[in-house]
Amino acid sequence: MEKSQEKKILGMNQHDFSLFMKRYGIVFVMIGMFVILSVSSTKFLKMNNILNVLSTVALNGILAMGMVFVITAGGIDLSIGSLLALASTTIGIVLQATGNIPLSCIVAVAVCTFFGLLNGLLVAKFNMFPFVVTLASQLVIRGLGYVISGGYSFALANPKFSQIGLGKLFGVIPYPILILLGIAVISYLLLHWTKFGRYIYAVGGNINAATASGVNVFWTRVGSFVISGLFAGVAGIIMTARINAAQPNIGIGYETDAIAACVIGGTSFAGGISTIPGTMVGIIIIGLIYNGMNLIGISSYWQTISKGLLIIGAVMLDSFINKKR
Amino acid sequence: MNEQENFQQDPQEYILECRGVSKFFGGTHALEDVDFHVNKGQVHALVGENGAGKSTLMKIIIGLYKQDKGEVFFEGKPYTVNGPAEAIKAGISMIHQELNPEPYLSVAESIFLKREDTIGKSFLLNKKETNRKAAELLKQFNFDIDPKVLMEELTLAQSQMIEIIKAVSCNARLVIMDEPTSSLDSEETDRLFRTIRNLKEHGVTIIYISHRMEEIFEICDSYSVFRDGHFVGTGKVSEVTTNKLISMMVGRKFDNIFPKEEVEIGDVAFRVEGLSGKGFQDISFEVRHGEILGLSGLVGSGRSETMRAIFGMDPLTNGKIYLDEKEISIKNPREAISKGIAMINEDRKNYGLCLFRSLRENISLPNLESRQPGLLIDQTREKKECLDASTKLRVKTASIEADAFSLSGGNQQKIVLSKWIMAEPRVLIMDEPTRGIDVGAKAEIHALMCKFASEGMAIILVSSELPEVMGMSDRILIYHEGKLNGEVSRKEILDGTANQETILAKEFGGK
Numbered sequence: 001m002e003k004s005q006e007k008k009i010l011g012m013n014q015h016d017f018s019l020f021m022k023r024y025g026i027v028f029v030m031i032g033m034f035v036i037l038s039v040s041s042t043k044f045l046k047m048n049n050i051l052n053v054l055s056t057v058a059l060n061g062i063l064a065m066g067m068v069f070v071i072t073a074g075g076i077d078l079s080i081g082s083l084l085a086l087a088s089t090t091i092g093i094v095l096q097a098t099g100n101i102p103l104s105c106i107v108a109v110a111v112c113t114f115f116g117l118l119n120g121l122l123v124a125k126f127n128m129f130p131f132v133v134t135l136a137s138q139l140v141i142r143g144l145g146y147v148i149s150g151g152y153s154f155a156l157a158n159p160k161f162s163q164i165g166l167g168k169l170f171g172v173i174p175y176p177i178l179i180l181l182g183i184a185v186i187s188y189l190l191l192h193w194t195k196f197g198r199y200i201y202a203v204g205g206n207i208n209a210a211t212a213s214g215v216n217v218f219w220t221r222v223g224s225f226v227i228s229g230l231f232a233g234v235a236g237i238i239m240t241a242r243i244n245a246a247q248p249n250i251g252i253g254y255e256t257d258a259i260a261a262c263v264i265g266g267t268s269f270a271g272g273i274s275t276i277p278g279t280m281v282g283i284i285i286i287g288l289i290y291n292g293m294n295l296i297g298i299s300s301y302w303q304t305i306s307k308g309l310l311i312i313g314a315v316m317l318d319s320f321i322n323k324k325r
Numbered sequence: 326m327n328e329q330e331n332f333q334q335d336p337q338e339y340i341l342e343c344r345g346v347s348k349f350f351g352g353t354h355a356l357e358d359v360d361f362h363v364n365k366g367q368v369h370a371l372v373g374e375n376g377a378g379k380s381t382l383m384k385i386i387i388g389l390y391k392q393d394k395g396e397v398f399f400e401g402k403p404y405t406v407n408g409p410a411e412a413i414k415a416g417i418s419m420i421h422q423e424l425n426p427e428p429y430l431s432v433a434e435s436i437f438l439k440r441e442d443t444i445g446k447s448f449l450l451n452k453k454e455t456n457r458k459a460a461e462l463l464k465q466f467n468f469d470i471d472p473k474v475l476m477e478e479l480t481l482a483q484s485q486m487i488e489i490i491k492a493v494s495c496n497a498r499l500v501i502m503d504e505p506t507s508s509l510d511s512e513e514t515d516r517l518f519r520t521i522r523n524l525k526e527h528g529v530t531i532i533y534i535s536h537r538m539e540e541i542f543e544i545c546d547s548y549s550v551f552r553d554g555h556f557v558g559t560g561k562v563s564e565v566t567t568n569k570l571i572s573m574m575v576g577r578k579f580d581n582i583f584p585k586e587e588v589e590i591g592d593v594a595f596r597v598e599g600l601s602g603k604g605f606q607d608i609s610f611e612v613r614h615g616e617i618l619g620l621s622g623l624v625g626s627g628r629s630e631t632m633r634a635i636f637g638m639d640p641l642t643n644g645k646i647y648l649d650e651k652e653i654s655i656k657n658p659r660e661a662i663s664k665g666i667a668m669i670n671e672d673r674k675n676y677g678l679c680l681f682r683s684l685r686e687n688i689s690l691p692n693l694e695s696r697q698p699g700l701l702i703d704q705t706r707e708k709k710e711c712l713d714a715s716t717k718l719r720v721k722t723a724s725i726e727a728d729a730f731s732l733s734g735g736n737q738q739k740i741v742l743s744k745w746i747m748a749e750p751r752v753l754i755m756d757e758p759t760r761g762i763d764v765g766a767k768a769e770i771h772a773l774m775c776k777f778a779s780e781g782m783a784i785i786l787v788s789s790e791l792p793e794v795m796g797m798s799d800r801i802l803i804y805h806e807g808k809l810n811g812e813v814s815r816k817e818i819l820d821g822t823a824n825q826e827t828i829l830a831k832e833f834g835g836k
């Protein structure tokens with residue numbers, strides 16, 4: 001079997017090469033950005049800056065980890081931005097009333113998980129489009145945040161609580177980074193090593209085949225939204241702690257960054273295709289865009305534009321590599 | 326390639342010629358240095374085992390894939406196209422093995438997709454004209470269906486017919502048919518054959534791919550055989566025998582297509598009483614441990630519908646189901662599986678596989694609950710079990726981690742079989758289990774069915790291929806328009822009191 005006449009790229013034939021690029025192409029993009037940034041800015045490689053990148057990334061990262069479950073199962077969750085605000089106001093109220101930090105965190109996460117459950121039930125039970133369901137529930141959730149806070153932001157003035165967002169382990173590693181890592185590990189195990197993860201892939205990949213194979217499609221879909229809600233609650237705690245205030249108007253547009261991280265990380269909008277490591281890379285790339293442009297001194301307006309372009313680029317790359325499908 | 330037996334003919338008469346065509350997908354060579362030619366005006370059979378490269382070559386011809394090496398000539402001229410639309414313009418249309426219906430298009434829209442009628446020269450669609458033309462075509466094919474019906478409402482066989490009509494109505498000079506009959510019953514197959522003969526009279530050339538040997542001998546003039554991506558030989562159908570053809574395909578001697586073993590038949594394992602639902606009424610039957618019960622009938626006679634309802638995929642309006650003489654209720658496939666009932670769905674693409682997941686994930690999907698009790702999946706065990714199941718059926722693939730999508734049609738079907746064989750059910754419903762599977766593998770699957778039966782499994786076999794049902798079943802129930810219309814036993818078939826004609830007569834409603 002001689003195949004010397006094939007076109008070869010980097011010692012691989014075309015098919016293997018495109019498989020390789022599909023799997024690891026985005027890693028090269030990340031490394032490339034890393035190299036460019038370290039060359040073009042002396043500040044970039046400073047420990048301080050790296051930690052800074054990681055902790056800004058933490059919030060979006062946790063949200064993206066939830067989002068990847070939903071998209072892989074064939075859905076989308078637009079309500080996470082509003083959930084951040086609801087978590088924030090909930091914490092504010094509970095903390096003011098009781099002064100109990102763990103309790104306020106638990107209540108906030110519980111409330112967000114509940115709304116995730118609600119999203120999931122609406123989608124799975126009535127077979128409604130996830131886009132529409134969460135587009136609507138997002139309004140309800142944000143409205144609720146305003147209602148329970150009376151529309152006001154209020155400072156928490158609780159230095160202990162703010163440590164969750166600003167504190168550091170051994171004075172070096174910010175807690176949000178550790179929380180992100182914890183959530184990433186849990187997500188990795190859930191999606192790649194449990195039956196539930198398999199069912200998520202099956203439901204997103206082919207819902208009919210999943211049903212015919214005995215997968216509990218209903219609870220799998222609901223489960224994906226519950227996870228998204230739960231992680232949004234956790235992210236809400238960090239965000240509230242960082243600004244040390246309860247605000248009903250925070251989190252607007254955060255779903256875009258989470259979706260972007262998933263897509264850049266190779267998650268297919270058609271469902272059924274994604275990886276947690278890929279999503280992690282997507283998260284870091286977005287962090288690098290923000291940080292890099294800050295360092296180089298590009299305005300946030302342009303940052304938004306380049307993020308949009310990058311998403312389009314990622315989707316284009318994906319469909320280009322998968323053209324044969 | 327010493328077996329090459331070229332029968333010489335005037336190259337002037339070749340309508341299609343491939344010279345030295347090769348195609349690689351990563352490490353797998355789907356085609357290697359293939360020379361292939363078809364004479365004008367003939368029906369040319371293309372045969373070979375699953376994964377031999379038949380579909381790949383055809384996809385190269387219509388421009389879905391690009392060959393890595395080699396040239397194609399059409400009507401004597403070098404020919405390259407960039408996709409099916411261009412191929413149709415050049416005069417070649419194709420019926421695909423894997424159907425790809427657009428669920429929300431109407432039948433008429435689907436037939437005329439990409440060549441719609443417009444009002445005058447505008448971009449506005451002339452729906453009336455499209456519907457009229459579609460209705461005319463459907464009438465020509467004696468196919469009784471409203472052109473305004475949506476594709477998603479059609480059964481697999483009906484979509485297949487639409488696909489055939491679509492390809493034939495393009496006025497192509499070469500029509501490629503990749504396993505067009507794999508989901509058709511005998512009546513529809515006859516209808517297709519009439520169409521083929523008609524096309525031939527009009528000078529159209531046809532490449533006909535099928536694993537059903539009878540069909541090759543009935544309709545084809547010449548043949549070419551592929552094995553493992555290589556061209557093995559070509560000749561006239563009138564000068565070859567089934568056995569010769571098969572041994573060319575598999576590269577070894579081969580006999581006995583339905584090796585039915587007689588096994589001891591035990592107690593009643595599964596019984597239904599008065600089942601009714603959409604498409605079937607008042608169905609009662611029983612299957613015993615060790616028994617293979619065949620269900621025969623025309624497509625749309627309610628066999629698959631009954632099976633789907635039993636398996637919990639569609640609602641039952643009436644009736645009772647007993648497992649080992651205990652009444653059970655099945656609300657969804659999950660309950661059925663947990664009770665030891667498995668079903669191989671006829672529609673592998675929609676109900677069988679997640680095409681973009683690995684073979685391993687596909688095979689283990691229905692077996693996770695029973696085989697993976699832990700919190701985390703034991704991937705070593707999973708891998709081993711899936712590999713066992715897929716090697717048992719000799720799935721041709723580079724690795725068990727490959728996407729199901731990358732397999733040939735027949736090998737995809739083997740994956741569907743693997744996943745349910747691994748489930749080791751007590752009652753196994755097989756709806757068209759050997760759809761698109763080559764003769765060799767078919768024999769192995771039949772042998773496997775006999776082995777399962779001897780271990781006490783109760784098997785219900787639904788198949789549109791009469792020889793298969795007759796060869797494998799201990800008893801055959803015949804469906805006619807949603808009701809049971811008679812029963813034939815193995816004894817009657819063996820002693821000749823029942824044969825293909827008597828069964829067909831019952832399928833058409835006779836006594």
Ligand SMILES: Nc1ncnc2c1ncn2[C@@H]1O[C@H](COP(=O)(O)OP(=O)(O)OP(=O)(O)O)[C@@H](O)[C@H]1O
Nearest residue numbers: 350355375376377378379380381731732733734735
């Ligand atoms: N897109 C693809 N990616 C990777 N491998 C592929 C792809 N398409 C086909 N192959 C491989 O090429 C080989 C030939 O496949 P092909 O579909 O042509 O077989 P076939 O003769 O049509 O078989 P069948 O009778 O089962 O339909 C197989 O081994 C298959 O796994």
Ligand SMILES: [Mg+2]
Nearest residue numbers: 380422733734
């Ligand atoms: Mg094929």
